[in-house]
Amino acid sequence: MKALREAFGDELLELAKEYPELYVIDADIGKSCKTTEFQARFCKQHVNVGIAEQNAAGVAAGLATLGKIPIVSTYAIFGSLRMCEQIRQEICYPNLNVKVMCSHGGLTPANDGASHQAIEDMGVMRTLPNMTVIAPADYYSARNLVRKAVEMYGPVYMRFTRDAFPFIYDENIQLEIGKANLLKEGNDIAVIASGEIMSVAINACEALEKEGINARLLDMHTIKPLDERAVVEAIEECGALITVEDHNIINGLGSAVAEVMAECGKGRLKRIGVRDKFGESGPYEELLASNGITVEEIVKSAKELLK
Amino acid sequence: MGNQEKVSFLKDKAKELRKTALTMIHEANSGHPGGSLSAADIMAALYFYELKLDPQNPSWYERDRFVLSKGHVCPILYSSLILRGFMDKKEIYNLRKFKSILQGHPDMKKTPGVDISTGSLGQGLSTAVGMALGLKRDGIGSRVFCLVGDGETNEGQIWEAVQTAVKYELDNMVIFVDNNRIQNDGFCDEIMPVLDLKDKFQAFGCETYRIDGHKMEEIVNILDQIRGRRNKKPIVIVASTVKGKGVSFMEDVPKWHGVAPNDEEFEQALREIEEGLK
Numbered sequence: 001m002k003a004l005r006e007a008f009g010d011e012l013l014e015l016a017k018e019y020p021e022l023y024v025i026d027a028d029i030g031k032s033c034k035t036t037e038f039q040a041r042f043c044k045q046h047v048n049v050g051i052a053e054q055n056a057a058g059v060a061a062g063l064a065t066l067g068k069i070p071i072v073s074t075y076a077i078f079g080s081l082r083m084c085e086q087i088r089q090e091i092c093y094p095n096l097n098v099k100v101m102c103s104h105g106g107l108t109p110a111n112d113g114a115s116h117q118a119i120e121d122m123g124v125m126r127t128l129p130n131m132t133v134i135a136p137a138d139y140y141s142a143r144n145l146v147r148k149a150v151e152m153y154g155p156v157y158m159r160f161t162r163d164a165f166p167f168i169y170d171e172n173i174q175l176e177i178g179k180a181n182l183l184k185e186g187n188d189i190a191v192i193a194s195g196e197i198m199s200v201a202i203n204a205c206e207a208l209e210k211e212g213i214n215a216r217l218l219d220m221h222t223i224k225p226l227d228e229r230a231v232v233e234a235i236e237e238c239g240a241l242i243t244v245e246d247h248n249i250i251n252g253l254g255s256a257v258a259e260v261m262a263e264c265g266k267g268r269l270k271r272i273g274v275r276d277k278f279g280e281s282g283p284y285e286e287l288l289a290s291n292g293i294t295v296e297e298i299v300k301s302a303k304e305l306l307k
Numbered sequence: 308m309g310n311q312e313k314v315s316f317l318k319d320k321a322k323e324l325r326k327t328a329l330t331m332i333h334e335a336n337s338g339h340p341g342g343s344l345s346a347a348d349i350m351a352a353l354y355f356y357e358l359k360l361d362p363q364n365p366s367w368y369e370r371d372r373f374v375l376s377k378g379h380v381c382p383i384l385y386s387s388l389i390l391r392g393f394m395d396k397k398e399i400y401n402l403r404k405f406k407s408i409l410q411g412h413p414d415m416k417k418t419p420g421v422d423i424s425t426g427s428l429g430q431g432l433s434t435a436v437g438m439a440l441g442l443k444r445d446g447i448g449s450r451v452f453c454l455v456g457d458g459e460t461n462e463g464q465i466w467e468a469v470q471t472a473v474k475y476e477l478d479n480m481v482i483f484v485d486n487n488r489i490q491n492d493g494f495c496d497e498i499m500p501v502l503d504l505k506d507k508f509q510a511f512g513c514e515t516y517r518i519d520g521h522k523m524e525e526i527v528n529i530l531d532q533i534r535g536r537r538n539k540k541p542i543v544i545v546a547s548t549v550k551g552k553g554v555s556f557m558e559d560v561p562k563w564h565g566v567a568p569n570d571e572e573f574e575q576a577l578r579e580i581e582e583g584l585k
């Protein structure tokens with residue numbers, strides 16, 4: 001188990017050695033976002049603009065015009081919402097090579113309460129042209145995807161978790177941005193999940209297995225560009241789909257998959273995720289449960305879809 | 308060039324810029340004349356005297372940068388770029404047209420010589436800070452010039468950007484404030500009093516000056532004075548200006564913030580500009 005924000009901090013140290021043009025822009029939460037080691041070792045590539053996220057986005061854009069690769073680091077709620085218009089105007093519109101990499105995604109800042117829980121970030125970022133939107137499932141895939149995001153040109157939004165989550169991959173994992181990763185084969189039903197909630201999805205698939213339902217499991221780390229082919233294949237080969245995300249069921253992974261399905265004209269879908277309501281302080285598992293983001297609910301939904 | 312020749316050359320350029328910008332706005336039948344005209348003299352001095360640029364190579368890395376934070380007055384920027392040879396003169400007639408390289412607000416991907424896309428007020432200055440910071444860390448002596456509107460300083464992000472410029476000692480940055488005392492809905496004093504902007508920027512830690520933004524001698528003097536200056540402070544030049552300057556019926560009239568002149572008004576405007584600033 002390891003927190004995904006640790007992956008961000010760790011991979012930055014590797015990347016900085018290879019990319020002298022890499023910059024990290026902090027907004028006074030470097031300690032929580034795990035950039036302090038980067039700052040200590042690569043101070044010439046580090047900027048802290050204080051509690052001024054909108055400015056952070058603009059400074060990053062300016063640096064990007066010089067050919068730098070700036071990464072703005074803050075919490076998901078501020079990186080996607082406080083900075084939203086700046087990202088739209090100064091990063092996505094001119095298609096500048098800025099990465100917005102955020103800790104505290106989804107309900108994972110559980111104790112902090114609704115003000116800090118980002119349940120809209122992926123969806124909001126998904127509607128911006130030129131933006132790539134990613135939620136890694138665990139520490140190792142987060143490290144790999146951070147690297148891939150730096151290797152590709154263009155704006156990227158990526159969210160990490162504050163807390164530790166189980167390992168799903170190992171250090172050799174190689175993912176491709178925009179391409180779903182098949183975690184488990186199966187043709188009865190397809191579970192498509194994104195982000196740290198993958199561990200719940202994995203447990204659900206195991207539970208389904210025990211009930212004789214052979215589920216396919218896809219790690220849809222990139223919700224934009226969505227791997228539409230993998231979705232269509234799942235529709236054609238499994239018929240029924242369940243999306244699982246730590247995000248509002250509106251506009252996130254579930255919506256993205258629903259859009260493909262609607263145009264496909266066939267298939268059945270159940271979206272599991274935050275039920276369009278704000279969170280509150282409490283244990284992460286309780287918050288998930290209150291939204292039906294549980295193994296039991298996934299199993300129940302699968303059975304209903306297969307009826 | 309002697310000082311007097313230089314000044315009269317730049318005054319002529321300012322005239323040309325004013326006429327070109329109004330021609331563009333008239334042709335497009337939309338755009339922002341007031342703030343274009345108030346900025347014309349500063350833009351003439353920047354583009355025909357101060358900025359280190361290469362029209363043949365707009366993305367030359369060691370060039371000076373210019374950020375039009377008050378992006379709505381892009382006709383005056385486009386005019387500067389066209390007259391400096393970044394684009395063909397015929398582009399004058401393409402402002403805001405479909406498929407044009409001259410968008411209603413600056414687009415760095417479409418227009419050669421535009422260093423950053425702007426249009427949403429309050430954001431350009433942050434990008435200028437990013438540019439100045441990166442250039443400084445790269446050890447490149449280029450400077451970054453930014454033009455900010457006085458109404459635009461209502462935006463909190465302006466002050467976020469200034470704090471960063473001060474913290475990182477960005478003395479390779481020059482911020483011009485077009486202090487024409489008018490914003491969109493009316494006079495700043497009524498909409499949102501900006502108070503003494505020189506004092507404000509000074510309090511934030513900048514090196515500040517106030518000049519008459521329509522006296523070419525003063526603009527040239529201040530540019531000469533600060534050219535080699537590197538004293539760890541961003542430089543802010545608050546320019547007292549008149550919105551609509553050079554066209555009597557537009558001067559100091561809030562209505563001319565964002566409407567195009569009709570044919571008659573346009574003809575009169577050109578005549579008055581030709582006569583020179585009063």
Ligand SMILES: Cc1ncc(C[n+]2csc(CCOP(=O)(O)OP(=O)(O)O)c2C)c(N)n1
Nearest residue numbers: 342379426427428456457458459489490491
């Ligand atoms: C964020 C944002 N809000 C509103 C506008 C609409 N707008 C365009 S120009 C303007 C007034 C600008 O006033 P000022 O900065 O003083 O410019 P100038 O007087 O030089 O034209 C407004 C409100 C905008 N472009 N961006």
Ligand SMILES: [Mg+2]
Nearest residue numbers: 457458489490
């Ligand atoms: Mg004004």
